Amino acid sequence: MQLSTEAISKVVGIKVLKRNGNTEDFSRDKLVRSLKLAGVPDPDLVISALDLRGTVSSSELSDKVQLIMLNMVTDDLKWHDAARNYLLWSVYKQVWGKDVVKAINEGRVKFEDAYREGFKAWFRTGLELRIWDSEMSAWYAQHIDELAKYLDPSRDLLLTYNGVRTLMSRYLLKRLDGSFFEVPQYLWMRTAMGVAYAELRYGGDPITWTRRFYDLMSQLRFMPNSPTLYNAMTRLGQLSACFVVPIDDCLSRESDTNREDPECNFGIMDALRLAALIFQSGGGVGYNFGKLRPEGDIVRSTTGIASGPLSFMKLFDTLVDTIKQGGKRRGAQMGMLFWWHPDIEKFITSKSGELKDIQLQNFNISVTIDDYFMQKALKGEDIYLINPRECPCLYKTWGEEFVKCYEGCVEAIKAGKVRIWRRVNAKELWDKIVKSAWDSGDPGLWNRDLANYINNEKLPGEVINATNPCSEESLYDFESCNLGSINLVKYVHEGRIDWDSLARDVQLAVRFLDDVIDVNKLPHERLRKRVLETRRIGLGANGLADTLIALGLRYDSPQALAVSNELASFIARMAVRASIELAKEKGVYPAYKHSDWAEGVLPWTKHRERLEKFSSTIDKEAVDEYMKTLDVGYNDPKVRAIIDGSTAVLKGYRALDSDLSIDVSTVGIRNGSIMSIAPEGSRSLIAGVNSSIEPLFAIAYIRNLSIGKLIEYNYTALRLLMQTKTLDESTRRFVEEYGILPRDHPLADLLRTAHEIHWKWHVYMQVTWARWNDSGVSKTINMPSDTPMEDVEQAYRLAWLLNAFGITVYRDKSKSVQVIYTGVKGAEAKPTIEVKEVKVETKPKVETKVSYTSLSALKDKLVRIKSNGGESIEEEMQEELGETDDPYCKTGSCG
Known part of the structure; x- marks a missing residue:
């Protein structure tokens, strides 16, 4: 195609401001050469679509060119590859210099x-x-x-x-x-x-x-957590993503007023300082504020009045606004509070109602529950809220010991020996948790009993009271963990799983994560000591949705659960075998002798026993329904073909349960905890797959690039739509309007998105991976905007019952500002979606045809992104997906 006179005139007289501050005339020929080298299908089309005036910076010009190419991706995936190549060469030029790049281009x-x-x-x-x-x-x-x-x-x-x-x-x-x-x-x-x-x-x-x-x-088969990528081999050298920092009920261990206090080992200001150092090096921090006395309690040293946990959480919240993680991104924090704390009701509503999108925006928050509370809530019985200052055994115990402590404290209250703060109905408190979660997505829940029970490390006299920011790691005080994920889709070949390759890579990944511990430069001696004591690692998975799609399995199906269960069990068993072999070579972790590992106990056997001996006594029907769903999946011939060979590979590595149990008790194990399913975020974007174990978030959404907004397709979905030639004009228009496929589309079931999937399937998938996990599973239970509050209650209850460690729900549009809206009309009403437990039906509205195969159509599309129906996207969309954000990462700092 030849450039028109009008098109040529648009690029005449344009100046380009270079990185060094110099300006030069815009050169059409120079740009065309660059576009051809990048493999652009039609360089003239790009130049014709450019809208340049006056002087533009070289970076702005580059972004405009990329934006045009990205808007052509739905016509031909070569446009995507060309945009990527163009971006890569911009990096090469900065790294090697333009003379070297020129020499490459000229063949010298x-x-x-x-x-x-x-x-x-x-x-x-x-x-x-x-x-x-x-x-x-x-x-x-x-x-x-x-x-x-x-x-x-x-x-x-x-x-x-x-x-x-x-x-x-x-x-x-x-x-x-x-x-x-x-x-x-x-x-x-x-x-x-x-x-x-x-x-x-x-x-x-x-x-x-x-x-x-x-x-x-x-080869993108494994991706370590971000701090490892940031800091490996550097002087800073801090490689861990996850930390738990304790906060005792005092300002600082160093202050004169606190030195004689036996309960003051690490005060508020000590924790604040350490958190700042962790954020600076790229990590995220979780805290339980439950040791702090409630608002209104007496302060012994001054006879003043305590301000309570929430006031100090605001201090930590401000810290994150000031210090970015590793100078790269906003820091992530988890704030937790025990259900029995007198300030629990204020905590529950601290991010909902009038405070939604206003307070504690740098915190995920979760209520620390246990089985005792849940049974009280189910029965509708009363509970007492108790001052931790008067009953410190409450945060020093769990399980049966906690029940003894709590009931002893209640007797002391009844005897008038301990002040009564408040007596509330557990069901009413539970309902407040559910209402706030429905309203704003906060708080989540975390089961302290389950975390301590499943955890095999077992440090004498210590209790796990908190998690990292996204709750995939249940950690002791001062414990840290480095994470990494296997990219599952890399092991799918011709409709089957390559179990041999997966086994080899799991072993290598475990060794990698264990080596991280030895070279890690942690910012505090207490952190270093604890990490070397437990040698905790967190091996997870990435790209589950891509894997299921490649296998032809819809996410919300028994077959998907069965394949996920097989993958999770295989990875867990091979990871334990790898850690045993490392123990032979390098020695067991120092705290091993106190552990359940030393008794030959495997974490997944405890999951199974809890379901059989505890959960089934609470609601046998719900437990049986989940187990039968798994059985249905395993009985499918297609699933049997997919997973064929996994047991044989495990047997070859002596990684079946009987062998692992014997060896872990006689040889030992290198790492106190091994498995963790993290939310991924940045890592999933780098690997080019969907986040962690989540389904597709959307087929298309708005991404806000530095130069403009882009209707971006999920790459896995787009590739399949184009390979199957099912992205016709009406489908394309529908997807870009609403972010989902029309219900009558042949791939609508396979490419079902998060909000089209019933919450029960989300919970089932989470607990399936939790069955093989010893630390935690971070997953979002997505719900449509019209979800009733009862669904949140049932999801929270089922997650506890089926051993999910913790749970977070997110009802679409429950925040006035959210990470992402799907489609151009994401903030408007979507087509009617009737979400059922098994079947989802979508009744599409009007479909409009459009073609993007010409320059005029491309321009029309660019205009439509900027303006829709006379209203700007900025008005219509409250916030779009940022340049390098993952839609599942609520904090903006996952992975």
Whole structure:
């Protein structure tokens, strides 16, 4: 296609402001060359659609070009690849310099040679900027040439456009002037080098393990948590994502007024300072504020009045507004309070009603429940709210010991020895929790009894009282965990699971996470001591939705549950086997002798026993229904074919329960806890898959790029729609209006989205993964906006009953500002969706046809994104998905 006179005139007289501050005339030929090198199907179309005036910065020009290409993706996936390539080359130019890129383009230098030579320059730059850990860099200096040869530049093309964007926004290292000096393969190699260095202390060869770790990550088969990617091999060197920091009922252990207080080991200001250091290094923090005396209680040192836990939570909330995680993103926090605390009702409503979207916006909050409270609530019995200052045994015990403590405190209240704060009905308190969760998504629930029961670490005299920010890690005070996830879809081949490859990679991932512990530079001695004591790791999964789609299984089906159960059990068993083998090689974790592992107990046997001996006595019908649903899935011939071979592989590795139980009690185990299902966020974007064990959030949604808004398709869904040639014009229009497929579409069931799935299937999927987990499962139970409050109550109750550790619900539009709305009309009424437990029916409204195959149609689409029906998207949408946000990450800092 030849450019029109009008199109040519649009680019005449345009100036481009370069990064160095200089300006130059816009060159159409130069841009066309770049577009052709990126593989753009029609460079002239891009230039024709450009709207340039006056002087534009080079970055703005680049973003405009990318936005045009991304809006063409639904016509041909080559546009996506071209946009990704174009973005990658913008990084290459910053890292290697325009002269090198020009030499590559002119054929004077091979791309692979430039990539590998650049790796050596990358290492030198890190030395000059004093970024590298001095000990590691001194050792690796003699191996840089060898590692450079091992780099595979073609693996950059495994990334999606969003994957590259995410790496650029948060992960790739920069020079002091803000320009990149790291490309994706250098990032993977740096991470591998920094972690593999741990092998030296055990007589191993870091280069061998660097290569293996590099292959695992660069092929996107495994993704460690963000701080590991941020900080591996750097001087900062803090690699953990999850922390729990205790808060005792005093200002500081160091203050004169608190030094003689036996209950003051780590005060409010001590915790605040440590939290700041953790946020600075990229981690997130969970706290239980339940030790703090209630509002209105006496302060012994001053005879003044206590302000209560909520006032101090506001202090921590302000801290996060000030300090970003690792300077990259807003910090994440979890605030918890025990159900028996006198301020519990204020806590429950602290983020709902008039306070919704106003207070504690940097906190997830959860009520710490236990089985005693739940049984009281089910029976509608009264409970007492008790001051922790007067009954400290309440937070020092769990299970039967807690019940003895609590009932003893109640007797003391009745005898007049302890002040009565309030007597409330447990069912009424439960109803308040449910109402607030329905109203705003907060609070969630976390079962302290289950967490302590399932946890195999067992530190004498200590109790797990809190979780990390997204609740996938139930942690002791000062405990930390580093996380990593296996990308499940990488093991799907021709409709089956490659169990052999999955087994090998699980073992390698466990070794990687264990090595992280040895090289990790934690910001406080108490953290370091506790981490080395328990050696907790958190191996999880990513891309479950992509896996089920690749296998042809709808998410809300017995078959999907059965395959998920098989995957979870296989990964858990292989991870325990890997940790046993590491114990042979490197020794057991120090606290092993106190653990349930030493007795040969496997965490999943405790899950099973609890269902049989406790949950079934509460509601046998609900437990049986879940188990029968799993059985239905396993009895399907298609499922049997998919999972065929898993048991044989486990047997070959001696990873069946009988062998694991014997070996873990005689040989020992390297890591106190092993499995954790995290919400992923950034990691899922990098891996190019859907988040964690969640379903598709939407087929299309609004993403807010730095240069403008984009109707973005879920890449997995789009690829399947285009492969099956089922994205016709009316379907495309419908999807972009509402974010879902029409009910009569042939892929509507397979590509069902989160709000089309009944809450019971969400809970079933969460508890299926929890069955094989020893730390926690982070999952959002999504619900449509018209969900009745009774559904939230039933979901919370079922999650407790089926051993879900904790639960968070999110009813669509229950916040005035939410992370994402689906489709252009996301803030308006969607087509009527009748959500049933098994079957979902959608009755579409009017469908309008549109074509984007011409320049005029592309322009129309761009205009429609900016304005819809005379109202701007900014007015219609209260907040869109940010440039590198994952729709499932409520805090904006998951993964």
